[in-house]
Amino acid sequence: MTAAFYPTSWYAASLDENHFWPALDCDVRAHVCVIGGGFTGVSAALRLAEKGFSVVLLEAQRIGWGASGRSGGQMIHGISGQERMEKHWGAGAKGHIRQMAWEGNRIIRWRVSQYGIKCDLQDGWCEAATKPRHMRAMEAQAKIFQAEGTPEDFAMLDQSAMRDKFGTKEYIGGLMNMTDGHLHPLKLVRGEAKAAASLGVRIFEGSKVVRIDKGSPSKVHCAGGTVTADHVIIASGVQHGLEKRKMAGYAYPAASYIMATEPLSADVRERINPDNWAVCDAANVFSYYRYSNDGRLLFGGRCNYSGDKPASVRDILQPRIVKLWPELAGVKISHTWGGKISMSLSHYPLVGRTDDTIWHAYGYSGHGINVSHLVGNLLGDAIAGQMESYDIFAKLPRRRLPVGNMLGRRVVSLRIFWERLKDLL
DSSP states (O other), rough: OOOOOOOSSSSTTTTOOOOOOOOOOSSEEEEEEOOOOOOHHHHHHHHHHHHTTOEEEEEOOOOOSSSGGTSOOOOOOTTHHHHHHHHOOOOOOOOHHHHHHHHHHHHHHHHHHHTTOOOOOOOEEEEEEHHHHHHHHHHHHHHHHHHHHHHSEEEEEEEEHHHHHHSOSSSEEEEEHHHHHHOOOHHHHHHHHHHHTTTTOEEEOOEEEEEEEOSSSEEEESSEEEEEEEEEEOOSSOOOOSHHHHTTTTTTEEEEEEEEOOOOOHHHHHHOTTOOOOOEEESSSOOEEEEESSSEEEEEEEEOSOOSSSSSSHHHHHHHHHHOGGGGOOOOOEEEEEEEEEEESSOOOOOEEEETEEEEEOOTTTTHHHHHHHHHHHHHHHHHOHHHHHHHHSSSSOOOOOOHHHHHHHHHHHHHHHHHHHHHH
């Protein structure tokens, strides 16, 4: 199989390079075989290589082809379902879980510096409130930040400050910090893959896994060759079809979409988000935005409750832009794109093993950039024998819906629809 070009997006159009890795065409041996070339797989491969393991990474399409390379690019702390995790484990683990909630950001910043990855990393994120209950939740969160000392650089913003920062009357307040931020996700994942390759990771694109023969070692089969490995990590979302009996039914795909405007003028950008923070509103079914490095507004959110591709991303997202900034009613749109995110029925990420040497991670429910780096690292650490952080995820109870993908997607759609109804109250 030959690796294809990337799906149309502003991210793909703005790559500085487009290096292809070869497809697997022989039989190879490694300590670890990683299946999936998104953030989780690449992060795990890089962590393992840093620890001295020999690693083969197999990607069915291109590095960053799926959700990792199409995301909103918002590098935000937190773990989906974090409150449930803290409740399950109790006070003794709360501090560790809250530190893990920031760990992905720390990993990204270290790698960008260590390996010289150029991914347009920009500091600053603001969660925007549109209802009084949002403000109450943010005030409680700010107290936690203050008590724990992480992050150091945060502030509550009132309605006047939000109007000055973002040029809209829609927000009644917000909570910002400079430890979160945003980046070009496709440049980041490709940069991390190059870093992994520089440490000896063998990367194969266009190499879809068709089956795994489990054993000691296991053998991973692609059309053009095999990988024999002591450990296998399945890091390819929810649609790979592997280990169905043990992995299916715990998470289902939902869709999120983004569009990019033509570059906005300097005076418009001076009125609207002049500090170029990433912004996300506090609704359950939220919208998010930021600027690209060439001044485009990148604006995204859910377009429907079915997870199906809408007839027009523009027709759904552009009215949200106009509601925030009526003066942008005539702005031209240069790109629209979207992708599938993995929604965990348990709310928190699904990390574990299907057998002693077959590891997996999926179900980040929209917190992909931060959590994928955290999880990729902790999988690498677990294979190396450091189990503490891994066990916090792996020993959580899971909810399962043992039905087919179509019905599962409808259940996820109902969940999202219910969250939207709560937003309207």
